[in-house]
Amino acid sequence: MATLARDTETMAPGEWEARVDLAAAYRLVALYGWDDLIFTHLSSRVPGPEHHFLINPYNMMFEEITASSLVKIDTEGKPVVPTPYPVNPAGFVIHSAIHMAREDAAAVMHLHTPDGQAVSAMEFGLLPHTQTSMIAGGDVAYHDYEGIATDLEERERLVRDLGAKNAMILRNHGTLTVGDSVASCFLRLYFLERACQAQVxxxxAGRENLNTPxxxxxxxxxxxxxxxxxxxLAKALAWPALLRKLDRIDPGYRE
Structure with missing residues (x-):
């Protein structure tokens, strides 16, 4: 497997820190069992005036991803600098729409977990029957399924449906969250996925037997x-704790 040197001198200010955080998020997704082989994406905006983003190499499992292996791409999903890794421009369709439409969308994360897909296929969506679902549900939007997300015209409708919300259930597809940092985006993803898991x-027990708040x-x-x-909460408490957890068991993400 190809490796890249950590060359911070050629990076934008703050880029290495963004790489470390995003690589950590990939490792955490794998740790919690939310990954889907090499599919789905987590992306992060590179600090600075250029519209550049970080995304996973398309041929790597999430537990393999490191800060230096993340690929820097433009709004079309094309590499900004030469890379030994393949990229999947089509996989960035959803992410690019949100990054470009929302200045506060520094990070976008999208999953295909079984529980997330299950809830996405339920006509009634996320039910407000657990504390976790109430925490997540107040900030959740919905977007109807239009097929595999390769159609650029879908981006306008996706952005419209998301509006000012920071989480979305992609009907018959999966889950998605937005954050002004990797930390806040990941914590929202955690609550949304836990809510879906609890709902399934x-x-x-049957919907008729549930206690309604x-x-x-x-x-x-x-x-x-x-x-x-x-x-x-994410930036000051949860994310530092998660990084400490990774550093104890899986510190290779920092390479």
């Missing part, structure tokens, strides 16, 4: 878990 389990409670929890507060 609780529906085994009192009226107004989901709205209260949505206020209590507003995006600004979630972002602070």
């Amino acid at each position: 389990k609780m529906l085994s 009192p009226q107004g409670t989901p709205e209260k929890v949505a206020v209590q878990s507003a995006p600004a507060g979630m972002g602070m």
Whole structure:
């Protein structure tokens, strides 16, 4: 497998730090069992005025990805600098739409987990029956399935459906989150995936047997878990703890 030298002198200010965070996110997705072989993508904007982004090499498992192996691409998904790794421009269609439409979209993460796909196929979507689903659900949008996301025209509709929300259930497809940092994006992804996992389990009891929270409670929890507060929680507490966890068990992401 090809490796790249850590050449921070040719990188934009803050790029190496962005690479380390995104590589950590890939390793964490693999650690939690959310990966889908080499498919799906997590992307991050490179700091600076250029519209450049970091994304995974298309031939690597998520647990193999390192900071230096991430590919820097433009808005069309094409490498900005020579790379020994293949890239998948079609895989960046969803990500590029959101990165370009939202200045606050520093990171975009998209998964195909079994639980996320299961909830995406449920007509009623994410149910507000657990605390985790209420935390995630107040910031979730929905986008109808239009086939494998290679159609550039779909980007306009996807951005419209997302609006100002920071999470999305792609109907019959999977989950997606947006963040002003890798940290906040990953924490939103964690809550959304946990909510989907809980929903699949609780529906085994039958929807008619579920306890519905009192009226107004989901709205209260949505206020209590507003995006600004979630972002602070992610950056100051959750993300540093997750990096410490990775450094104990899987520090190779920093290479």
